[in-house]
Amino acid sequence: MRIALVGCGAVTQAVYVPLLSRRRDLFEVSAVCDLSRTLADAVGDRLGAARRYTALEEMLADGGFDAVVMLASGSHGEAVRQAMTAGYAVLCEKPLALTRAEVAALPEGRLMVGYMKQYDPAVRRAEKLLAELGGPEAIRSVEVVVLHPSGESQLAFANLTQARDVDPGLLASLRAAERELVSRALGEPAPEPVRNLYGVSLGSICHDLSLLRRFTGSPTEISYVDTWGPAPGSIEISGPLPVRGRFGIRWHYLEDYPAYRETVAVHHDHGSLELVFPAPYLMNAPTTLTVVSGGEGGESRTHWRDVTEAFEVQLAAFHAFVNDGEPPFTDAGGALEDIVTAQRIAARYAVQQGLPVGGEAA
Template structure:
């Protein structure tokens, strides 16, 4: 018996779809057939010779596919709920949602995967094996995360992505207003709190997902702060706290527009050495993550050019066809959202809304 081909619909034809998911779906044409797409841009839709929709909700209602990939920006709570109600397995890019209220409306399900591709990176999987060998999470003394984030334009210059200017302004404004309302419901009206929450939802959520994978979600957040420098449009972020097995963690995130290249480092320190992961820009396919294993007098390096986005999609195929569990489903997505709200509450910014109840 051959491997089952599944028909998928794509909601959102923007940057992450064009740089990662669409190329990987084409590469794995043995597993996936794209049969429907939705986007606000008529020009973007015209590139596809499949069923086309200006509205993702209309696409879900029309059906004709086996699963859906939600690649739109912002919260995916509403579309995920509609798709699950229609009986569709769901892959959604992070964040799953921006509020706990949205997630509370989702049905209990094991048919949803949140798109944390780093959890499927071969170097991360090897690090998990090494962590198990040295004694698991209880062996970790400290986890140190540093993200150096240049501008999106510099990261994407190589891709020569098209610019679509025909998105209806009213539709775009409505979506942005919706997400603004959700952020306000999550953390309140303070611009500093909102900015920190967006950084957590859009970028540091990947690192929260890795922390949860390696050691479990943070037990405490005892320090969280942001600061700005003249000429830098985004604040830097620093977070520290306890891990559930007694170790500590530190998160640093810096937006540095002209930094030479994206660099994300996740280091697990233990009594006898360290496991250091260095991630490249997520937009460059098959660029390896480098795992350095240092223990006692020995030092070894593991790399693999197997693409994490591709491995993630293969895992989603298994979820659809065999019911295999996602590494992050609804429960994990909720955990990372709660941690994000706890971080904002621990910061110097005034909060209201959901963040007061975590």
Template sequence: MTEAGKRVRMAVAGLGVIARTVHLPLLRRRADLFDVVALSDLSPSRLAELGDRYGVDPARRYADAATMLAGGGYDAVLLATSGSHGELAAAALGRGLPVLCEKPLAYTVAETDRLTGSGAALMVGYMKQYDPAVAEAARLLDEIGGPAAVHAVEVTVLHAAGDQQLAFANLAPAPRDVPPAELARLREADDGLLDAAVGGDRGARTLYQILINSVSHDLSLLRLFTGAPATVDHVATWPLAPDGPAEPSVEISGRLPDGGRYGIRWLNLPDCPAYRETVTLHHARGALELVFPSPYLLNAPTTLTAVDRRGDGERRTAFRSVTEAFEQELVAFHAMVTEGARPLSGIAEGTADVRTSQQVVRRYGELTGAAIGGEAAS
């Protein structure tokens, strides 16, 4: 464990959108806590550009994340590569390195089983759990009775196209110098893991990737407020038209551990003007409503509105926070590395979200007749 209060030397694997727009700028902002000392990416041009920008020694820039892990010389690692992080997380933990792992933690439970018992700590990157508005909602929920007081949770995600969410960042076009053979190898590996997770049905695979890559954030909030879903009763995807979006919209509902109900609607709306996520916890005397902006907009306000009964009327109290959830997550990660603080979502919680996602896919197969295989079928 790094000495409490010391700067943590960070290695960053994967220099895609989330690293460029969020993680690297915030690691620089929090130079009091972190020092970026190693980078890895498949693109030589992107590696050179960001290595220069963040002052990383050319000798500590790697074309391969596994080679970077073997190189050592740092205290912790951020995994922001695409696809499953199971293999790299296992390699990092096996070297005793604390890990901040972007979702998905893994595609399969078999991968997450390899992560337990290493002795090193891992945090899954569910930054919304660290949003001050979420923390305030959890505090207010405790005051009215905790999870047992929740009558229902409603989640609606308006998922705008990625280029609209990222227009402000003026990112350079995707690099063209990634080795084709390496891309093919990674795609083949992901394909094998998807087969092991849910089988070969195209609709099931698409649904599963939406769940582990995006809806997992909403599952993490459900776990925080009420516990993981007890059942998955209904699953639907639409539109089914061949000229519709590449990814469908998704609807899921079921029972919560204390008897309440939940409903999640993830709406793929490519022409929607802006991303918006609303999470509402209904209770006997009112509601707690959280509204999140696009996660790429650093320090954009998250709003919590608490509604309750006041005499014969209604009282509405608003709480707005521009404190960046990703930054709070980094502060919590620093405490995990230097003080042994427990993360809000570690290996067990990440595994629970994989299991819930597979349960959703299994129910999808039962309702549609799709052939579900792999772990989801059991």
């Protein structure tokens, strides 16, 4: 399948370039696009893509590919709209958009939103075990803890090509456009603490929201939100699950923490399922699933690992989606649920702190 890559930054270089290089049985990268010609050339050289662009519109007009993989930072709503309007299938990295309106503006078409943890073999095994235990009705609680070091420390090993050739005026205008989208989501008067919380919810915590969607369904209510420490700081979120039980998320930005760590524990009527995720940019580092159960008056713990790379499974799922019609785990509807949940998180925090909130989140 011939694909075009949009965005040649950190995730593309550290994750997608090595994966696409070894999955030439599935994909041929025909074109790459980035605001930085330096990055477009670097990624194009590594993947053998002869056509390099700095403007999405020009790349879409020239064509010569079957699908678009959207990997640029920030909101992807308008870029995805353009690609789908041009008739291309799209794999879009999370978040799909920053507002509900951007999702509503998308045309009919083939869209898959990338939450790679949903494709992790350990997550799939946990889903199967949970279904055997009775599904969402058996859950007492889902507890999440994320210890998040700086992006620079996580990617220090990757020897990334840096972009220093993008017009500063263009970057400033893009940042202003992103801020305007957040204002539409939260209201123009929304202060920085509310905006920062929304950004973390859609940029990182959304992975945990995507797992809640798989395990139990999206939360329909947020009961409590708190933040502390220097931004982005620490965040605590809790509320009821849609079927039974409650969830709690504690997310900590720790600049100098030695290694990323994320734990998702599902406590059910008969024991626990605990997932421990490694740093997302380390290819084929296994997630550990620990199954805790009782038996013969004691506790039993079983550990399960699989080195299959979740990002690679996700890419293969996109190939099956486009060519065989296999539905993705997250489409526009699932991505919209996460946007709505993030807006509920921001609104609950604003109300608790006596801060203004408006826009879609109101």
